[in-house]
Amino acid sequence: MSNVYSTICPGCNFGCGLYIRENGAIDIDFRKSSPANAGKLCRFGMNLPKLYAPVKSMIDGKEVTLEDAAKEAAKRISAGSTAFLSFGNTTCEELLAFQKVATSYLCTGVNFDALPKDTYQTLSVGIPYSEIEAAKHIVLFIDPYEQYPLIVRRLLSAKKKGAKITAVWWKALPIANETIKPADVSKLQLSKDSLIISDFHPMSDADQVKNVLALAKNAGARVTFLKPFANSTGAYILSKDAKQKSHGALVDDINKGTIKTLFCLESDPSILPAETLAKLTNIIVQSGSAISDKANIIIAHEPLYKKKGTLINNEGRAQALGGAGTNGLDALGIMAGAKFEFNALHESVKKAIGISTVDEFTVPKYDRPAYSAIQAAPKPFEAKTALVSVYNPFMWFNLADDNDFVELNLNTVRSLKLLKGGTLKIKSNGSSIEKKFKVAPVQDNVIISAKKFGIEKGMLTPVEILR
Amino acid sequence: MQKGEMYVGWSTKEDVRKRGGSGGLVTSMLAAALEKKLVDAVVVLKKINEFEAVPIITSDVNEVLNSAGSLHSVPSNFAKLIADRNLKVALPAKGCDTRAIIEQGKRNAINLDNTYIVGLNCGGSMHPVVTREMLEVMYKIKPEDVHGEEIEKGKLIFETKDGKEHAITIDELEEKGYGRRESCRYCTIKVPNNSDIACGNWGVTGDLAGKATFVEINSDKGAKLLQNAVDAGYVQVQKPDEKGVAMRAKIKGVMEDLGKKWKAKIFVPMDNRLEFFRKELENCIDCGACKTVCPTCSCGEVSKCTEFHMRGDAYKMSMYHLVRFTHLADACIGCGQCSDVCPVDIPLTRLYMMFANPIQEQLKYEPGMDMRKPPYFEVKLND
Ligand SMILES: Cc1cc2nc3c(=O)[nH]c(=O)nc-3n(C[C@H](O)[C@H](O)[C@H](O)COP(=O)(O)OP(=O)(O)OC[C@H]3O[C@@H](n4cnc5c(N)ncnc54)[C@H](O)[C@@H]3O)c2cc1C
Ligand code: SF4
Ligand code: SF4
Ligand code: SF4
Ligand code: SF4
Numbered sequence: 001m002s003n004v005y006s007t008i009c010p011g012c013n014f015g016c017g018l019y020i021r022e023n024g025a026i027d028i029d030f031r032k033s034s035p036a037n038a039g040k041l042c043r044f045g046m047n048l049p050k051l052y053a054p055v056k057s058m059i060d061g062k063e064v065t066l067e068d069a070a071k072e073a074a075k076r077i078s079a080g081s082t083a084f085l086s087f088g089n090t091t092c093e094e095l096l097a098f099q100k101v102a103t104s105y106l107c108t109g110v111n112f113d114a115l116p117k118d119t120y121q122t123l124s125v126g127i128p129y130s131e132i133e134a135a136k137h138i139v140l141f142i143d144p145y146e147q148y149p150l151i152v153r154r155l156l157s158a159k160k161k162g163a164k165i166t167a168v169w170w171k172a173l174p175i176a177n178e179t180i181k182p183a184d185v186s187k188l189q190l191s192k193d194s195l196i197i198s199d200f201h202p203m204s205d206a207d208q209v210k211n212v213l214a215l216a217k218n219a220g221a222r223v224t225f226l227k228p229f230a231n232s233t234g235a236y237i238l239s240k241d242a243k244q245k246s247h248g249a250l251v252d253d254i255n256k257g258t259i260k261t262l263f264c265l266e267s268d269p270s271i272l273p274a275e276t277l278a279k280l281t282n283i284i285v286q287s288g289s290a291i292s293d294k295a296n297i298i299i300a301h302e303p304l305y306k307k308k309g310t311l312i313n314n315e316g317r318a319q320a321l322g323g324a325g326t327n328g329l330d331a332l333g334i335m336a337g338a339k340f341e342f343n344a345l346h347e348s349v350k351k352a353i354g355i356s357t358v359d360e361f362t363v364p365k366y367d368r369p370a371y372s373a374i375q376a377a378p379k380p381f382e383a384k385t386a387l388v389s390v391y392n393p394f395m396w397f398n399l400a401d402d403n404d405f406v407e408l409n410l411n412t413v414r415s416l417k418l419l420k421g422g423t424l425k426i427k428s429n430g431s432s433i434e435k436k437f438k439v440a441p442v443q444d445n446v447i448i449s450a451k452k453f454g455i456e457k458g459m460l461t462p463v464e465i466l467r
Numbered sequence: 468m469q470k471g472e473m474y475v476g477w478s479t480k481e482d483v484r485k486r487g488g489s490g491g492l493v494t495s496m497l498a499a500a501l502e503k504k505l506v507d508a509v510v511v512l513k514k515i516n517e518f519e520a521v522p523i524i525t526s527d528v529n530e531v532l533n534s535a536g537s538l539h540s541v542p543s544n545f546a547k548l549i550a551d552r553n554l555k556v557a558l559p560a561k562g563c564d565t566r567a568i569i570e571q572g573k574r575n576a577i578n579l580d581n582t583y584i585v586g587l588n589c590g591g592s593m594h595p596v597v598t599r600e601m602l603e604v605m606y607k608i609k610p611e612d613v614h615g616e617e618i619e620k621g622k623l624i625f626e627t628k629d630g631k632e633h634a635i636t637i638d639e640l641e642e643k644g645y646g647r648r649e650s651c652r653y654c655t656i657k658v659p660n661n662s663d664i665a666c667g668n669w670g671v672t673g674d675l676a677g678k679a680t681f682v683e684i685n686s687d688k689g690a691k692l693l694q695n696a697v698d699a700g701y702v703q704v705q706k707p708d709e710k711g712v713a714m715r716a717k718i719k720g721v722m723e724d725l726g727k728k729w730k731a732k733i734f735v736p737m738d739n740r741l742e743f744f745r746k747e748l749e750n751c752i753d754c755g756a757c758k759t760v761c762p763t764c765s766c767g768e769v770s771k772c773t774e775f776h777m778r779g780d781a782y783k784m785s786m787y788h789l790v791r792f793t794h795l796a797d798a799c800i801g802c803g804q805c806s807d808v809c810p811v812d813i814p815l816t817r818l819y820m821m822f823a824n825p826i827q828e829q830l831k832y833e834p835g836m837d838m839r840k841p842p843y844f845e846v847k848l849n850d
Contacts, residue, residue: 030807032807038595039596040808043753045754361611438781
């Protein structure tokens with residue numbers, strides 16, 4: 001009477017297992033034996049039925065079949081000047097096929113070019129969660145509650161065993177024994193027993209990433225980078241030898257006019273500034289969920305939960321999806337003028353990861369080559385007040401959440417004479433918005449938001465705030 | 468056949484009897500109900516492996532027959548699966564499933580007249596992730612090598628594929644933090660007499676031990692269900708011997724007392740409750756899973772706990788939790804589902820029960836045990 005799929009949450013790279021139940025509507029069900037998350041899900045995972053709203057193939061606003069959409073996409077791509085963007089968010093098998101389509105211009109969004117080559121593996125594959133639980137000192141360069149919620153229970157487990165937790169963050173976090181202001185990061189004391197948890201994504205500042213790598217290197221500490229897209233670990237492993245473009249390079253190339261068509265595989269084009277997107281002749285999105293209203297062509301393949309294939313989570317754990325669908329490969333095949341066979345791709349994926357079977361209960365052994373010393377001097381943030389954007393799954397997926405407010409501290413409320421239940425004016429670069437506020441233990445001269453307001457210039461945006 | 472009678476029975480299908488938790492009677496009874504159109508659908512667990520199964524609603528007799536066997540590391544609850552769906556359905560139900568189904572019935576989300584509740588005696592269930600770790604740490608066996616498992620004389624026994632048995636007492640396991648979920652330790656419903664028919668292995672003696680299911684008929688529906696299975700040739704039954712009946716009653720008593728002891732051990736009076744609650748809830752990430760999973764909650768999307776709560780609020784304890792603690796005080800059955808799914812491992816069931824215990828004791832009301840109206844439903848205009 002109902003179709004139940006064993007699947008992985010696409011909200012980030014944590015690799016949380018769950019069931020999706022089709023009952024007419026879509027329901028989630030807890031897969032308690034899933035090793036990454038024991039069946040537990042964060043706020044985003046609980047909201048997956050909203051993400052999986054059905055999507056239809058379209059050409060310029062007209063509904064068409066998947067095949068026709070893919071054929072038209074192939075035609076427009078063949079005109080050249082096309083960039084191919086995918087952060088992951090889909091199976092390794094599909095990503096391999098995608099690479100073959102995208103040889104001329106592959107963009108994974110992240111800026112590997114600005115980072116030393118020998119840090120590639122460290123940035124791509126994280127440390128097993130069991131090692132995090134066993135760490136003695138954990139340093140957070142993330143807000144685990146907002147950004148990667150399923151890490152919280154691993155941190156709590158470590159703390160129960162005696163670990164000390166230091167947060168380098170703009171707000172005091174309940175889980176942390178101490179909080180250091182990001183501007184005071186030089187005060188951070190690290191040792192061989194320390195484990196740094198940071199993250200890595202298209203909006204990451206390369207200097208900051210370098211700094212975190214350097215801190216770990218200098219102290220002999222371990223470092224792990226979480227990632228906001230499902231299977232970005234798979235995407236990076238598989239693209240290791242390919243030429244990859246960053247988000248910034250893509251923006252430049254579109255602005256220069258060398259890229260006219262953007263093909264996005266399971267990736268939201270609105271990560272690019274609106275004025276950049278406006279310069280494109282064609283936006284083509286291939287996706288199983290409604291991630292873009294800006295596309296000229298939508299190739300609607302199956303949603304992730306109906307797919308067959310392999311995902312690699314942040315630990316490097318290979319996980320099999322429980323669906324049977326491969327029409328994403330069919331669509332990519334039409335664009336490549338080839339036929340992609342799932343089984344052959346699957347074998348290549350296993351080879352690339354170095355496994356003979358996909359077993360979610362074992363983390364394959366990965367080489368963790370040491371990287372050489374890094375010179376890092378992150379630029380200090382100059383403006384008086386900063387809006388900190390806490391990138392989280394709702395933001396990346398453009399999914400509505402109950403978070404239309406900013407956090408600030410009581411001093412700020414008092415000095416600006418803000419009214420209880422009132423709003424705060426935020427000015428930046430000529431635009432002005434008004435938002436509700438919540439009093440929280442954030443630092444002076446900082447306001448924090450987990451929602452995209454449209455005025456952001458990366459993780460930190462200089463702003464002026466007033467009543 | 469009628470209410471109050473007890474039988475020992477088994478499936479007439481040899482393979483079902485062999486795979487069954489005791490005699491395969493439950494499976495065959497469910498299959499017969501479907502086959503003879505007593506119901507339109509049956510809920511069973513579709514087994515993935517020893518530690519994982521997914522509940523399905525099916526009208527396929529073969530799918531039902533395939534489901535035989537008890538999975539102690541699958542702590543599911545079926546009530547919400549059948550709520551608001553107006554099904555004519557039969558389903559296996561541990562004590563907590565049964566209680567939740569009855570509470571949903573009181574809230575008009577399940578039509579109890581159309582629901583055949585096949586109760587399973589229940590000594591407790593385990594969380595699969597904890598079980599896997601326990602196998603590696605305590606038993607020193609690989610979870611993948613486990614072939615089957617049973618509970619006998621206070622020991623949890625795992626059989627490996629090489630035919631060997633590995634046994635450790637449940638007391639020892641629980642002392643080390645393994646074994647049953649915390650809620651199961653203090654759960655006091657061991658034989659679900661609130662279901663239509665209560666089935667288990669306690670009380671099966673002699674040659675039949677391990678090969679038959681002991682049943683007690685609790686309602687007319689239960690009698691109809693069993694009679695239907697016998698008439699359809701799916702099960703065979705006989706009267707139990709007196710020794711078995713006495714043994715079952717004795718084990719039931721011992722297990723209930725053990726539950727009470729755990730309850731007394733876990734729920735100790737404390738000072739500074741507010742601070743305790745605040746601290747326990749400080750890591751809440753507002754996922755809402757505790758509400759979604761709660762099998763006695765029938766509020767749906769629009770509910771008091773969510774409508775009074777906004778993420779932008781800066782209260783020291785969120786309205787969501789405050790409303791839920793009070794709202795569930797006369798409804799919480801201590802099933803453990805909320806603790807199971809909480810992404811930040813808050814021991815929620817314990818917190819809910821800390822609110823619910825005094826109220827349920829004072830009002831002498833046990834949710835899900837009978838059809839008594841929840842005390843908070845009652846409007847007393849003259850008081
Ligand atoms: C967690 C658990 C603990 C138990 N503890 C005891 C006990 O201490 N004493 C005792 O006398 N009996 C206990 N039982 C009941 C016993 O194991 C048998 O289920 C019962 O005797 C019926 O046997 P059967 O062969 O007729 O059932 P079967 O024909 O094997 O049918 C069993 C049915 O139960 C369903 N089922 C299996 N596992 C679960 C589960 N975890 N939750 C819900 N449904 C499930 C299956 O889908 C199937 O429909 C327990 C059962 C479970 C599930
Ligand atoms: S932590 Fe990431 S993978 Fe897990 S439920 Fe949340 S968004 Fe999904
Ligand atoms: S709460 Fe009670 S009935 Fe439910 S699984 Fe645990 S012991 Fe069994
Ligand atoms: S509050 Fe928790 S323990 Fe109580 S009935 Fe709901 S899910 Fe079960
Ligand atoms: S399940 Fe846990 S984290 Fe989620 S809302 Fe409930 S208490 Fe909070």
